[in-house]
Amino acid sequence: MINRIFIISRQISADEPEENVYYTILADPASQGSLDNAYRSLAGTSLPALGLALEINGPLSDTANRLAAAACFLPSGLRVDDQPTILLKGDSQRSLEHASAELKAYLDQQGLSNCLIHKVLAPSSEAPQPTWPTPGFNQLFESPEKLTDYYSILLAGDRSYNNDLFFYSLSTPAQHSGLAALRQIENRLRQDFPIQISLIRENQRLEKELKALKKIQASTEAELENHKQYLEVLRSTHPTKELQDYYTHEYEILPLWFKRLGHLVKVLTGKRTFRSLFRDDVKKYKD
């Protein structure tokens, strides 16, 4: 797909992995059982990636914040453009804003400041026509028909790709039919405007490559900084003292008879010349 489609459901029934189609499992933060079930699904998934969606009806509990962080640490935790991604679903803008700020603060503390938190606003009433999302929020679609109507309009506009769409799937057949309809709309566009689609694909490929290179650059710069720090530490204390201490603890404290025996062992093992035991003016060590 040329847009990102997020499927939200309480039970996962994923098709074959498909580019830009992301599955998330919905949990109720107020219920410990629901959070535990969500964790089990996330940790035990056979999908390459599975995300967490939280149903927001009030402030987030500490347990929910921790679960969101733990979900980001899972190897199969959902990443979009290499950024951990969490969905918050609710019907109150205020609750979503509040929960998002709380969650962001907790994730920042965990070093997950790059985490994407999508606020997904459920429709308050059944609007007859597809509507554009409120700025800062994403629109949730619960009906496959409304989703496909919206997608048709979206693809015909000037911002036809790199959008996020959110579909709450109440049943597996609804999920399958919704995705199939979206694919059909895209195929129509592909047939009518093949050059446009290939340019979009190329643009997406280059953006992905750019992000990957930026990541390599950032981690390499950080590692370089680490090595500068190591050098400063090495220079701040005289290395000969550390070497002397090491020598003292490892060798100097040994009894004299043991050290002398060691020299004999060196001769016997061919590491030292026999004559050097008695004279200083001969070659001591064998090459």
Added chain:
Amino acid sequence: MNSPTCSIFFHNYYGQHDDWIRFFSQKMNVPFILYYNIVEDSPYNLEQSSLSGISRSNPPGPGLKKIVLRRSPNQGKDIGGKLVLLDAALRENDNSEYSLFLHDKKSPYKIQNEAWKEKLFRIVEPTFAQKALSAFGNDQKIGIIAGADSIRNEYDPHSQSFVSRNSVLLSGLQSAYNIATNDYRYVAGTMFWARQRPLLDFFTQHQPLDIRGSLERGNVMDDNHGTFTHSWERLMTWLIFTRGYTIKGL
């Protein structure tokens, strides 16, 4: 007994995952679960595509029961990674008897870096493990076992104060987490064997991720000032002392 005897908590910054898993599988002579954290923003671990392959290419065997993988940003160095893994162990309802804490130690700023690393990794050798397990079995008061040469004392009896730059932070954290002990020995490098129950009891009361949230980001060092990360290096030992256990060096 069917349940695994040991859980290894291993933090990886420098990659080479298959080599490490093979290393543990060869060395460990007791059944074990491997909790394995990967620093995802390390330049040595940028090949994320290999993550799912780690479990697939290392199926369970006679020793290795399961690999529990995690990936996290570089926060709190190995302590931060081990806290991520302790959180995973709590979520997995891990009931192993013993824990073994390790990380792919490298200290490029130390001249004797390699010798220090070898000393620390001595604790994975089968002979060491054998001795550690029999010591735990023979003396119920032993809570931690480490290489004798890696046990340090944070307390200086002459000055009657902590020796490192972490003293202020340590006192504050001891009081905040109710870690009261008169024994201030700790395992430098945080590589040791421990009884798992007292550890998990503590982290059930004080969530590992909440603690991790206070740790410093990046390659933190305590040469000039104290850090939460280095304070928790000491507290990881002391929190076991507060439950009536002691430490033994081998």
